[in-house]
Amino acid sequence: MKISAHAVGRMVGTWREGPGPAHQRLSDRLRLLILDGRLCLGAALPGERDLATALGTSRTTVGAAYRTLVDHGYLATRERARATVRLPHEDAPAGRRGDGADAGGDSEGIDLSFAAPPAPSEILHAAFATALERLPLHFERHGYDRYGTAELREAVAGWYGRRGLPTSPDHVMITNGAQNAIGLLARTLLSPRDKVLIDHPTYPHAIRAFTDARARLLPVALGPSGWDVPQLLAAARSAQLAYLIPDFHNPTGMYMPASVRRSLRPACPTIIDETLADLGPEAADPDPAVDPAAQPFAATHSTAISVGSVSKSIWGGLRIGWIRAVPVLLERVAGARPATDLGTPVVEQLATAVLLDGGQTRRPEALLHLRTQQDALLGALAEHLPEVHAPRAAGGVTLWARFPEPVGSRLAAIAPDHGVTIAAGPRFGVGGAFERHVRLPYTLPPARLTEAVRRLAAAHRALTAGATGIHTPAAVA
Ligand SMILES: Cc1ncc(COP(=O)(O)O)c(C=O)c1O
CATH class of the missing domain: 3.40.640.10 (Type I PLP-dependent aspartate aminotransferase-like (Major domain))
Incomplete structure (x- = not known):
């Protein structure tokens, strides 16, 4: 499937905002669109010249962004053909995969891309035992x-x-x-x-x-x-x-x-x-x-x-x-x-x-846990990322956190290098909106949430100092 330069232009939205060189911001944004599935596998991207015109930037910037994506395995190129979207081979270390399997380990990544609590094992076990009888x-x-x-x-x-x-x-x-x-x-x-x-x-x-x-x-x-x-x-x-x-x-x-x-x-x-x-x-x-x-x-x-x-x-x-x-x-x-x-x-x-x-979808102890976890997440944000504005959620499992600068996508792109995976704001909107936001679930125990925010703060510091990195896909629930 061919994607037009204008369609890509709409998807990358406010790619110019934020620190670092323009080609890096563009390649980070394109990579995120690939990882999110908004640019689907096999899609043929527009030529460098067309995209540069649509974005109002130089062909050198687009060329450098494409080359970074090729180098990291996100684009395949063939002579005289459009570059097509692919994913790197699954050779990244487990802790950086963001596949949800690693939420608990200490040296491994903490996955904040999924907003879903773990199962109440005893209650679930008993329900399945009754189900099998029936x-x-x-x-x-x-x-x-x-x-x-x-x-x-x-x-x-x-x-x-x-x-x-x-x-x-x-x-x-x-x-x-x-x-x-x-x-x-x-x-x-x-x-x-x-x-x-x-x-x-x-x-x-x-x-x-x-x-x-x-x-x-x-x-x-x-x-x-x-x-x-x-x-x-x-x-x-x-x-x-x-x-x-x-x-x-x-x-x-x-x-x-x-x-x-x-x-x-x-x-x-x-x-x-x-x-x-x-x-x-x-x-x-x-x-x-x-x-x-x-x-x-x-x-x-x-x-x-x-x-x-x-x-x-x-x-x-x-x-x-x-x-x-x-x-x-x-x-x-x-x-x-x-x-x-x-x-x-x-x-x-x-x-x-x-x-x-049995009324098990509203368990008082589970709701109180969520409350404690939300408190821990808010406390950790106040301590490690005081510039972030995160209003208390009335319920549910997530906070909608706002940074002073439009760093959401870039932060999501480099956070796995600091041991935490998050969902960037633009995933929750259209037209590249919410670049200042990230979604932070409070479904992990307080100590893990505090550690996750500490890592996120390190990623944010690295980002504002101009460093970036590469990561592999994160889904959203
Ligand atoms: C608002 C909302 N709707 C639907 C879903 C999908 O739910 P399910 O896992 O039941 O498919 C989610 C999951 O995160 C959700 O937050």
Whole structure:
């Protein structure tokens, strides 16, 4: 696939900002786009002259940036052909791979690119033991079910009921995580060139699901004072779909107050992502940023399409999520589903039903742990990176940290050399926005978080002193 110079120009955004020589900033930015998958493997980049013209820079700068990428294995070149995107061979030391396997080791990298807590092992073990006992009841059937098992659909309906939103199981479809739900909805509801309203910043894999459906994005800023209702309503009038995360938004951790929920009536179909809804403050330790009067969005907007998951409240490895919507819409989704998957594993569904029925998605001790971990992360930032502004999150698992300078991408690029992997701000937006931001999850124990921030501060010092390095991919959850 050939990528035009203008498309690359849009993707690199504000590449000129920041310290160091221009060719290095450009190669760092291109490398990050490759690692993020925004420049996909095999894509043919524009020629040096065309890209230089589109970026308003010299051909020497583009040539030097391309050469750096070739030297580090991110571009393949052939004579008289465009350079194509590739990845270096997997020969980097394990601690620098950022593959999520190394979150705990001392000499190895600390992975802050994933915002997901570890599994509650005993609770999970017990739920699977019960699930295995119940499994034989399903053996007589073929095991393919696009809507999910009756047990789990009832349990999800019960979860909504306890949150103040009476729900019938026939309004629930079980999916392979919330991401699968978002992807299925995108494919069902969108046509090429449709517009999708998103919070800005927002969850990056949702952005990906919408752009893969060839939709255009309509970002509406989610600023420090929260959701801007007039802007959202205006944008919704020209959108075919909206996607919002009102409950402990990823990446900012913000919570939409009841008054905003009531007045926000988008004119287009609206997906409400409640993946983090259970990760609010514990009753014994309430947070003033969490409005106790707020109900699930669909309680006041009967047409809202809700998406949920146990990935953050229990464990990402379960891969269980769901859609709550009117049955006619679920039928359309079920019709689109076989193109990508034919249902959800039964044992995981049975175990999740046990966990939901037992109220295990809101465990007071887990919520207090998150609180302590957030405190530790904020404390470490205040000590080691005092220039960073990181507002306390009302809930969820992440802080949205802002540096005084636009260093997000470059910091993410060199941080693994200092033993920590992070997700840069631009992953959470469009058009190269949020270059001053990074997302920092607080899902590790306090001592690891403190060490991670210490390493990040070292990376930041190296960056401001002009040093850079090379790293290998980091995903985002
Ligand atoms: C807001 C949001 N939606 C969806 C997902 C994907 O969840 P799942 O692991 O259930 O696919 C995540 C994971 O980070 C998320 O933060």
